Amino acid sequence: MRFLPAGDLAVCVELGEEISVEVNTRVRALEFLIQQKGLTGVLEMVPAYSSLLVYYDPRAVAYEPLCAAIAELAPQATTAVLPPARTVELPCCYDDPALGFELEAAARRLGLSTDELVRLHAGAEYLVYFIGFTPGLPYMTGMPARIDIPRLDTPRTKTPPGSVGIGGIQCCIYSVESPGGFWILGRTPVALYAPDASEPTLLRPGDRVRFRRIDRAEFDAISAAVAARTYRPVIA
Amino acid sequence: MIRILDPGPQTTVQDLGRTGQMRYGIPPSGPVDRVAFVLANRLVGNPDTAAALECTLLGPRFEVDAPGAIAVTGADMPVTVNGREASRWATINVKPGDVVKLGAARAGVRSYVAVSGGLDVPLVLGSRSTYLRGRLGGVEGRALRKGDELRVFAAGDVRPRRVEPRAIPDYAGVAPVRVVLGPQADRFTGDGIRALLEGPYQVLPQSDRMGARLSGPRVEHARGHDIISDGIALGSIQVPGDGQPIVLLVDRQSTGGYTKVATVCSCDVGRVGQARPGQSLRFHSIDVVEAHRLRHESDAVLGAAVREEIA
Numbered sequence: 061m062r063f064l065p066a067g068d069l070a071v072c073v074e075l076g077e078e079i080s081v082e083v084n085t086r087v088r089a090l091e092f093l094i095q096q097k098g099l100t101g102v103l104e105m106v107p108a109y110s111s112l113l114v115y116y117d118p119r120a121v122a123y124e125p126l127c128a129a130i131a132e133l134a135p136q137a138t139t140a141v142l143p144p145a146r147t148v149e150l151p152c153c154y155d156d157p158a159l160g161f162e163l164e165a166a167a168r169r170l171g172l173s174t175d176e177l178v179r180l181h182a183g184a185e186y187l188v189y190f191i192g193f194t195p196g197l198p199y200m201t202g203m204p205a206r207i208d209i210p211r212l213d214t215p216r217t218k219t220p221p222g223s224v225g226i227g228g229i230q231c232c233i234y235s236v237e238s239p240g241g242f243w244i245l246g247r248t249p250v251a252l253y254a255p256d257a258s259e260p261t262l263l264r265p266g267d268r269v270r271f272r273r274i275d276r277a278e279f280d281a282i283s284a285a286v287a288a289r290t291y292r293p294v295i296a
Numbered sequence: 297m298i299r300i301l302d303p304g305p306q307t308t309v310q311d312l313g314r315t316g317q318m319r320y321g322i323p324p325s326g327p328v329d330r331v332a333f334v335l336a337n338r339l340v341g342n343p344d345t346a347a348a349l350e351c352t353l354l355g356p357r358f359e360v361d362a363p364g365a366i367a368v369t370g371a372d373m374p375v376t377v378n379g380r381e382a383s384r385w386a387t388i389n390v391k392p393g394d395v396v397k398l399g400a401a402r403a404g405v406r407s408y409v410a411v412s413g414g415l416d417v418p419l420v421l422g423s424r425s426t427y428l429r430g431r432l433g434g435v436e437g438r439a440l441r442k443g444d445e446l447r448v449f450a451a452g453d454v455r456p457r458r459v460e461p462r463a464i465p466d467y468a469g470v471a472p473v474r475v476v477l478g479p480q481a482d483r484f485t486g487d488g489i490r491a492l493l494e495g496p497y498q499v500l501p502q503s504d505r506m507g508a509r510l511s512g513p514r515v516e517h518a519r520g521h522d523i524i525s526d527g528i529a530l531g532s533i534q535v536p537g538d539g540q541p542i543v544l545l546v547d548r549q550s551t552g553g554y555t556k557v558a559t560v561c562s563c564d565v566g567r568v569g570q571a572r573p574g575q576s577l578r579f580h581s582i583d584v585v586e587a588h589r590l591r592h593e594s595d596a597v598l599g600a601a602v603r604e605e606i607a
Contacts, residue, residue, distance in 0.1 A: 113527025192551030
């Protein structure tokens with residue numbers, strides 16, 4: 061574990077230097093423990109793959125004592141302390157090239173049929189390592205190794221919200237229109253970020269995500285329900 | 297209520313910002329120049345957390361419909377009330393029908409207009425701050441438009457106050473910007489770090505509330521510019537592959553995958569956000585203990601900055 065100063069209001073607690081479920085679980089468990097213990101001076105935390113950024117109030121706690129208090133909690137930061145994970149089901153339409161506009165190219169690159177790629181992608185369960193970059197955007201892994209694919213050589217400048225993409229061992233869902241380097245296989249009609257809702261973001265760090273394959277007609281029906289605010293995502 | 301007659305290029309409602317939402321990818325927002333914002337509120341008797349306007353480069357023109365007080369701080373935008381010049385960094389009493397106008401900034405980028413009582417826009421996730429990219433908070437998540445009417449909370453009488461001259465920031469000043477090296481300073485070469493600390497860097501026009509983009513000596517990476525994505529603190533100096541630093545501000549992305557060579561100290565972040573395109577910045581490295589000492593010092597100056605005027 062390393063403590064890296066991030067200015068005078070935050071410290072980056074690095075728990076590893078790899079993207080793995082094991083390291084990320086310790087990151088989320090450490091966040092949970094610090095929250096639960098109410099460590100003096102801690103204002104806010106941002107978990108990522110392998111590190112936790114801890115924002116603090118320097119009037120309430122100095123740097124060294126804060127790091128010492130975190131170091132003391134770290135050994136207990138294991139999966140055992142975390143509350144049970146939620147599982148969120150996201151409908152995803154892979155069947156329309158207007159939505160999954162890189163499905164065919166990705167399948168060709170991987171030497172798979174589009175149907176095999178969809179089956180492999182939709183058949184997996186994903187872990188939300190953390191949320192970041194744009195509001196509500198999940199960084200997930202859990203894909204079968206067979207669909208590990210390098211990111212796009214030239215990132216596109218605009219990716220529609222809801223686009224489900226893969227790159228490397230990661231899967232991500234764009235939450236707002238933004239540039240992107242992932243291969244887009246399909247789109248979910250569910251809003252990951254809805255600024256007008258009372259809870260604007262849907263996913264949380266540590267959530268499990270499953271995709272349910274839907275056709276274009278169901279995509280349109282759910283889109284309409286989302287727009288009318290009558291759609292309730294399936295969360296177990 | 298205040299009625300916007302002319303909004304200026306980018307005027308938004310801000311309070312001290314959102315907390316607890318970065319883990320969901322939502323930045324804190326709030327004022328780029330926290331000290332100027334807080335002083336504006338104190339000049340009109342508001343709590344520091346009250347919502348006020350942040351105006352960018354060119355101020356708005358608005359009409360007041362109730363008696364009260366306003367204050368203008370931050371970038372040096374000339375202020376008039378009904379065409380007559382009024383003082384900045386001081387309480388301005390206003391009456392119904394008064395038209396307040398802020399001109400073009402002569403130094404700095406962002407000015408703050410506080411209204412006694414504070415602006416009454418809905419709380420979104422605990423804050424009234426506008427996050428433009430996320431269309432969240434403030435007035436419908438957007439910059440103000442002509443014809444917008446902003447309600448104001450009720451307030452008592454305000455005794456005229458003034459900011460002590462020594463507490464008024466010098467936005468055109470050349471004092472170095474203090475930074476703490478890290479979190480990824482070890483990902484840069486010695487020459488890269490020296491380049492950063494020698495500078496100078498010019499502020500580019502593409503800068504906004506998300507980040508101040510700089511141009512100057514290349515900050516050389518030792519082994520690639522990508523890291524495993526991690527959280528981005530206020531003032532983080534991110535260096536992408538081209539070696540040109542970006543100082544991340546209040547509307548920053550919560551996490552990112554570029555190396556961060558250093559972090560601007562909180563007492564100097566406002567000054568970076570107030571630097572105009574073309575203005576030069578130099579960086580000076582200090583340690584965390586010294587950065588905390590400076591922060592406490594700047595808090596003390598802020599605490600003693602506002603004086604009641606003696607009649």
